[in-house]
Amino acid sequence: MTAMHAIDVHSPRDSQLVGWLPTATPAEVATALGTARAAQPAWAATPAADRGAALRAAAAALRSRASDLATVVETETGRPFASAREGVLAGVSTLEQYAELGPVHRGRSLLGTAVDFMVPEPRGVVVALTPWNDPVAVACGLLGAAIVTGNVVVHKPSERCPHTGLLLATVLADCFPAGVLQTLVGDGEIGHALVRSPEADLVAHVGSTTTGRSIKEVSSAKLLLENGGNDPLIVDDDVDPEWAAAQAALGAFTNAGQLCTSVERIYLHKAIATQFLDALCEQAATWNEDPQPLVDVRQREFVHEQVAEAVAAGASALAGGAVPDGPGAYYPATVLSGCSGAMRVMCEETFGPVAPVQLVSSFDEAVTEACSSEYGLAATVLTASMEHAQRAWRALPVGTVKVNAVFGGAPGGAAQPRGASGTGYGYGPELLDEMTTTKVVHLGVPTVR
Template sequence: MTAIDVRSPRDSQLVGRLPASTTPEVSAALTTARSAWPGWAAAPAAERGAAVREAAASVRARADDLAAILEQETGRPLSSAREGVLAGASTLDQYAELGPVHRGRSLLGSAVDFMVPEPRGVVVALTPWNDPVAVACGLLGAALVTGNVVVHKPSERCPHTGLLLADVLAPSFPAGVLQTLVGDGEIGAALVGSPGVDLVAHVGSTATGRSIARASSAKLLLENGGNDPLLVDDDVDPVWAAEQAALGAFTNAGQLCTSVERIYVHEAIAPVFLDALCAKALEWNGDPQPLVDTRHRDFVHEQVADAVSFGARALTGGVVPSGPGAYYPATVLADCSADMRIMREETFGPIAPVQLVSSFDEGLAAACSGEYGLAATVLTASMEHAQVAWRALPVGTVKVNAVFGGAPGGAAQPRGASGTGFGYGPELLDEMTTTKVVHLGVPTGRS
């Protein structure tokens, strides 16, 4: 790839063209990073925290500019894009506070043993297009505040956003501590396969995550794809449950890492639930958001068409609209079954595929199936069912009675094909550091 063309998913107009980084530039960036690391690692923790705090203020000051280019490249509505940018600034502030108090442990006996967290070194961060500023700020903030240096490659679907973020962040740090390259998978592969990389942090597809695992000998921090289930018990209000399902499936056109991807609803409340879910889908379609590009829309529609060909019914949506842009309607699919691709694979679009179950246990067993282990949601009025579900679901995050939300600074640790390692919270600082154990004894044999 010699150049990156980005077209607006709203009207297909050219947003801009950028030269892609080259393999020699990859080597140069990593060499520069390695040279910058000793000085940055030796900087006092409070100094590093102050730099990250300054970077957070810069992101806030340029929030409108970042949101505007993010909207142009990804189609995310301006208000939502700005929320994502401000979330990124808040995350930087969080790590600016947590970094300087990140500490080890000690044991006192006849000698002293202490465990010291140290930076890993050169971090390669590969970030996605669906929430590019917030995700990048989390990974970069945690890496930098703990004394690592970073080479960042944003998704080729939002390179202008990535470069603007680099312009905003880089002045807060010494030269070489934070660098940004743009390009497609070829540049990403060159980065992760290079010797001298100490940690690779990736948020994106499972296929890319597996390629990274094969190519890199570095410490890996991976948040890959998900196929998050929503289990609806028969003792909840079906209209409220449908509102939760719509929120989980249609927010950001279904392009969130923890979007609801498959729904299991008890047959006793299914008719009311489906009617309410269709009504909510029509509301979402009144103010549609495009998918990131037509290539991704084709993939989403392919999964919908496959489900219909095997017996699913499109109660709403399911048709590619005419006109420019990468729009796809919020779609409700009934009569889905476990063998359909739409229930087995990540779709990453505004699709709500529904499978009926005859009992909570049947639904839980279905929700526990599959190779992914990112997150799951359970809607139930039964404390017993909630307890059984969160213990049984083989995922990193279980949400009970809310498809989104969580405590500030919450952590997440995916399982299975969804990745490995903590991606958020104070625990991310542990991932970005390695522990040195020091045994401090007292010399003997001399008077």
């Protein structure tokens, strides 16, 4: 530590110190929550159109600073500048989306001898805990949906990218009245203090399953959780193995495997195993020509531990699988064959550039294995059979099933994670419903004299 109660950030590219920031104190946590509580009634009373206009201004401000944010993201997390800038612009689009959707978010009414109507109202004070792997885009989704519906937010970005979080706060906060959006720097201790506070009406967390479970234990607030995933990829025997390998590599190696919906385990029909594995190793070699580091050395150690355990248990590293020499937190795109469901690399989230492959004898076996996880974030199926696709999406116990594409989706899409992966909608128009609570009003007809 550079100083007591501070967070050091080291470059994942060369291990040099990027900078350090003091963490919030317990008094500052209490003050932020109190300020938010005091500011919330006036913000809730602000016309919805005005809240939308403020969010539109925030989107414009963020767009004007997109390159600045991308530079800081790259410095802190190792994500390449172009990809980081895409993430920032995705955040801009999300703010713009909620600026339009928020003012038209509405309830329902029933007409009879009296009138009954349902009114969405803000929940109050939202505590948002956001991750490091796509820090701007994820934060903009939660902050935008919360603010446009009349809530106020206390935001704690990941301690792995605190400078990114503070710059985002600087860009956005001036677009809103004082107290509507506040940002605190801190580690898990500060996050724990925020979520256990009775001042928190809703806690929105995107991050690990371990943290999500700890939040459930201590918070009495409404919870919106997107936790870890262990997303399967099923490769049927009727697809082009080279195309399937390219899809697998894209899913497993993009952002060094550090995406919420990265491909974490592959179930491959043995009929095309040789061609697929050869092509996947060629893909890994291409990805390793211009490697991206993991976020830090601690994450690399975690990833390599799973790989080493798998190899010791009988898996083969056909590509990668070794910690490279030199500074930084680099880890090569890795292909493991001969994996089994008992290996941690197959049953836990790895969050690194690792493609573990388990051979199966039939599509039904692949679906059964894919359904065996406690996680329920997403899954991908590569098949030429409409029957297989239909059977798979109905059977897989996850929030999102992608057929013949590891990434993609319509604008404004939404999904609900299941099992250990969390609860509640994390994006899309439905996130506005999560950020509000419903009041039912019954207007009867009085008896008059």
